[in-house]
Amino acid sequence: MTRRRRDTPGPAAGGTTSARARTWKRSAQGARGCCSRGAILCATPGAREASVRQAPGADAMNVLLLSMPDSFEHMPPMAIRMPNGALASLAGNVDSHHRVAIADLILVQSSLRSTIERLVREIEPDIVGLSVMTFQRATALAIAKLLRALRPSVRIAVGGYDPSLAPAAYEGCRAIDFIVRGEGEQTLSDLLRALETAGATAHAPRQLAAIAGLSYRLSGGFVRNADRPIMPLASSALRLPNRRARVLGGYTLLGRTVDVVETSRGCTFDCSFCSIIEMRGRNFHPYPIDRVLADIADARANGAEAIFLVDDNITLDIVRFEALCQAIVDAGFDDMDYIVQAMTAPIARHGARLAPLMKRAGFRYVFLGIENVLDEDLRFLRARAKNAQREHGRTIGNASIEAIRHLHEHGMYVVGGLIVGNPDDTRSSIDANLEFARRYVDWPYIQHPTPYPGTPMTRDFRDRGLIVDDDVSHYDGTTAVVRSEHLTAEDIEFLRWRAERWMKLRHLPAALGHNPLFILRNAFAMMAHTFAGTSLRSMIGLEDDRAVFARYRERRRQERESYTSDAEPERAHLRLSQGRVRA
Template structure:
């Protein structure tokens, strides 16, 4: 059979697709586990945001797949459903499967809705084995009811099979990078790829849906397998590697050994991006040193919030002192920090929003990864916020990406939250200043910013702001962000 696997084009508005275009690791891993007699193609639609529908039409006509698999997160699901409709309208005989976080968490709701009928199969949980067995069933080699983790249509109704146990990572082949249709994955102008060294997290953060996907588990790949994957990514042209691990610092000793293994294998000629907890980074004075030697250049650090009250609500504990130590360790080793910040907790007032940005500013956080708390489906945080009457958008999941305010606080409306996030991000923007670490890591880029980009944008912003109030500028910016993931136009059906 011919199999086409697609990831969605939707991005979070504050992370521009011009500078961050990452391949989807899930579909690459599924491709690596498909039987060799099938023909496979991978289409990362983030590479075709400006020509989405025509690109899908062309690839369907040229490739003529027998089955299309779509992978989507919650905020991308609406796009996946509309793409499925688009494919179905011209090629009604193509089988269509949907997988990913949203399909796993919301399979019953999808199956019971009219819009969900466009999908033949719902792949729940990890998809490597389930999707392979779906192909076997299509070929008559497997019985549908015997495939764990699958929901499938039978006479117009979905049948939900039992859940599938978690994958044994020791048995998974490497992801397939050689079957990607398009090129153009990048970060900051350099070729980017994704690698994972572990899956899962045992933490109890109630704003995260990870436990619904993997349970409270932590599974690891062998270092030998990770080094082979890095070699494979380098052969595909990668210069930057983003580790997709859910919590790579959960086992700090292992992470330190992983850094040593990267150096020993000669893979520290790559630049790495990881996401990490403040607790993990702060727990070892040698970890950041080893990270720097391994080539880790950027860390998305889960600072989350500087309020003890809010951290307690998120089941995070009091992390402020650990956060300060983690920032010190990373910056002392010239590692850039993207600070994760979550705003919009039930008791938040404007001063609480300001307090977080002021902390990031004084701590010289290099980039801000601020989000407004989002009531993701099936999370404990959603239950709390709904019970308190603070969820203002319950079901338009296209806005569930951390950028848009889907909640209010006891003191601030959704509109207030959206405005205040914009106001303080604009006030403390790192684009118009240079942190010491940024100056060290990117001296050439820094000079470009100082002498060309900043003067240009300052003049442009000044001219465009003449005669406008702060709220006028805010509304203008929001209109621009609303268009970020508008691929279909008003006449699309």
């Protein structure tokens, strides 16, 4: 089937401000006078407006939702820039009279401060929400302070994995008013209702106290409400994400416009490294397939050519996954590229039937959670069961090779997720995993064990005294922050870095087939990212790899610090306005 082509919005180097953001201020001012009639900006179309409750006499609020600019190291930013699907879901589930704007700051890494200033000036937000992962914490705190300096009256909320699992890290920041813990759609909706009911000058403690999943600031400190129960998606009233609320452009996967779709939430396994279990427990909640198809249709209508299914573990229910693949084919949505995360064991066990169906549905890249190829490490990671190949009720080996074989036989690429640097790892055990990646996977996604808040892995490493770096800005998965009993953290990271960059080079021919023009335009920049720190002398063997590695680490340090420094509020006496000092 012929694949559709659309131009990717925005330049390759970053995001563009859409007309929706540029005209926001004029439109919002016009809408303020008719908010009692439910005036809508950036809302999803159709019947959703009529189905959303609006408090009598409520004022519409300007809501700005931001994801952080810090990105993972594994792929060059020009090659992959994904939208934050959680923010679009939040935007789609607030009362429809509110005006919501979403800005994924990964799209504007080189113009972070100016973009935030422009968004605040044009949107005039009443409340700003920040979605934060652990390694983005310092950036989020700096952005919160910048927002407070730019607009002192704004209310600021944080949510996502890190605020949910380490709320105390945010309670000390005076710029932050609210912490949304766990699933946020209903919590944010309830928060906006409480704030609009209370008016512009009060926090409405009585209304806030009734909101499950919320922590809020009072004069004596933060009050933590009860946790919000996990939402049963099959029977929930969650509406589709509001993708039209996005005000920046430039989402891409190797030159194709990409979006994210969620078909389920949760996982029933208990891997020691996983934050999902710590945040929501061991459970699995799927959406109805009709709802998933409607979400895909909406992503297509908003320009998507590729879809990343961001489920925590879609292969927990293989029968449902097969039904979803068939439904995609039946709906005619198989003219897109799909990317999915999967366990090895179900793919190995059902691959003869599942893999050809996935191929027909348009699946192109499969991220396999291989985790490790050694039993001792899988035991530490609590990942043996999900990677076990079984016959007649008995475990007969690791399922990874069989899963990869099924996928490769049907023309799909394998992104291999591996974790090296576990407590008892030696150089030979790390080399065994790196050699496996060289031989079998198409794109390596090799990480180091990272002590994220609350995980069993964190307790294990701390009890054994193996954590050597407590700066969570380094907790990005590719910076080694723990040592093993036999290797330093720097040695672990060096072994991974030295091998992985050459593995990534092998994927260029496949990427060229995916989108030749994009690769030809961006090959040099992609190679510069992958081989950062490399010199001509090192390429011809006149410089040691350790020197190159040191330059690479320095570049990563400067990159991390740039996001925080760019978001730091300027001192008032240094701000100039028309040649005068502005207080």
